[in-house]
Amino acid sequence: MESKYCWIQNWYRSPEVLDLIKSDLKPEALDVENVQRVDTRWSLVSFPNLPKQKARMWVTNLITLCLLVMVSSAEEKKLSSHAISMADTSSQLAFNLYQNLAKEKNLENILISPVVVASNLALVALGGKSSTASQVKNVLKADALKDEHLHTGLSELLTEVSDPATRNVTWKINNRLYGPSSVSFADDFVKSSKKHYKYDHSKINFRDKRSAINSINEWAAKSTDGKLPEVTKDVKETDGAMIINAMFFKPHWDEKFHHKMVDNRGFLVTRSFTVSVPMMHRTGLYGFFEDKENKLFVLNMPLAHKKSSVILIMPYHVEPLDRLEKLLTQAQLNSWMSKLQETAVAISLPKVSMEVTHDLQKHLGEIGLTEAVDKSKADLSNISGKKDLYLSNVFHASAWEWDTEGNPFDASIFGSEKLRNPRLFYADHPFIFLVKDNQTNSILYMGRLVRPKGDKMRDEL
Template sequence: MAGVVGSLSTASNDFGLNLYKSVVTSPKCPQNVFISPFCLHSILSMTHLGAAGSTKQQLERALKLDGLEGGTQEAYQQFLKKAPLKYFNIANRLYLQSIGTVLEDFKQSCKSNFNAEAVTLSFDDDAEAGRSTINQWVEGETKGKIQELIPQGSLSPDTALVLVNAIYFKGDWDVKFDRATTIKDSFHLNENESLEVNFMRKEAKFNFGYSATLNCQILEIPYQNKDLSMLIVLPQVMDGLKDLEAKLDSAALSKLQTEMSVEEVEIRIPRFTIESSMTLVDSLTSIGIEEAFIAGKADLSKIDGTRNLFVSDVFHKTFIVVNEEGSEAAAAGAVAISTKMLPPSFTADHPFLFFIKDNSTDMILFFGRLVQPDLV
């Protein structure tokens, strides 16, 4: 998509894929991963507004803001005007230790460009009370789906700045799956192990394609009114997820979507739920954001006019459930023939990637992988 919003989508998607690769290569990475690239990009872009010097440059490079058409602030303003916000709620906030005075320019920029507030919150006397305040705000913004975003003991009187994001989405499929056709079958974890899980089934017309370059199938399942979609990228081979993750970038994903066409497809997809909780300092550091996390070196002087602030942590907690009716997701941190032939099949019975994207802007709102579905 061309223009200001298109360049923002490209930047956010590139950042998200780079961050995802850092997360999944971490020794602490869980099997199932679910993140919200857009939420993290927006909250870090707000931090970029408050940064200066080499701290700002590092954020700019990692967030791909250097080539952003129209600038960061205009791009986010335009996105929030174009995005179908009736389907999802996006909330961003910066909680600042109440030392000094937050500059009015920074507060106004966060509010006008990101619909966000910079809030001072004292951790001096009772860090747990501050933690509770943040967690309650996140819980409210995500309809109760994200609880205890910040774990006990994570904040202290030394905490200078806490980045918080919250996004909530609930959408019904454009055409729902019939629960009566759901069956139990094997989901293959690898060549030797499998689980018995519930598979949803449907035969209908979908955007469907195959990439020889990435050796995978791709399926698009639209949500109601087709403003948003879920994309499922399925490796052709059972153990192909790692290779697919290594090859996939924003350009490859965009090309993959152009290789789809509307076809009658027989699909089988597991019902699943993913809950994920992580801190992202190590992963963000590995993609080039370093100084912002170092006391005495971080330059966030455009926030309060001093060099006292640094980012102490970035928390990200996500939730998604996918069933016959649709999906509910939250993150705190989609030819005429003469004889009827059998339709192509799409059977997601081994690990795959999935995305929830906004079709009007191509922005990836959520992105994850399913390696092990729920036991049934």
């Protein structure tokens, strides 16, 4: 009898799966001990003792069993109380920091990852002593947590929400701490910051300032596969410790946009200034709410695996976003989310990329981190063993792509009653957006799109 083979993904070979196989199949039916591992993802399994028809049946059974194990393990996985606590604190940080950034004049687009900013603060706590360290916990609203639980909880949260296998998003997070060329990083600090927050550490010499800045930008570009070509053009303060976050985020929609349904439209930056941008379009069923009192729309767009969503908040018409931003609190977001209803929505979104850098040093100081950013007060002696550093820069840089990619759309609902008379969500003017993790309720990203890249079209009257 000829051997039968099938390809399976290697996670099928977990102990739970093999136990299920052994309990459900006869030992001679499947040669599980002699699986040929072809690469890191796939293996070749032989069915030497089964007729062709039965071999196919066992393949189906095997895949079904494996999928059940996956679902079961996903449902059973729970985060620790410390991770949940840090999810709450990072969400509070999101609104405080966003509101502070929004006050800055001449700032157009905003793009921050609150959970990553929380890890920056936690890094300062690792490197700080006395009141410098305790102040970090106060800013994070984590005074009740022991230091150990703060770091293990935040590390667990970051690992969970950024896992591409379970979240099915593209999210590259790269963190580096730069110190002056004279600094010597303490071994314990290096180990702890790598363990919890995956930080690299590097010395930098600003005597040749242009070369130093080029080095920073080259690292950021390389670590984001070229998506973030530049973090900064200048560094004003060069005598302290510098935190750099270089990130790339690309949502993968639960239902993709059709790549051919893209055309050039006008985006109204203001009533008197319009730029040309590619717009992508689709109609589907989404959580939708019209807040008539505040004259705005709220749209919830699930990402692949539905473990997180992009939430869009847009005024009826083009206007400065100050009015909406004053409304934006955790309580208000929760209220909007509770009022979402499944609705047919015709969506048009800019298909653009964003590259945004914020130097958060000043803003973190304004929301309470006053010691670490002050040369005369900072005690970051856990970083080097000496009280010779302060936090001079926190460059928080992200590239983001609004694109069509995602899961195949459900073609069965097209032409059905469900999609008749859809509401219109036409994002041709500034809006606020968030990425919210549905398991932890943490806010992974928060931002606004005010000025997309595009050529000026015309002046409006």
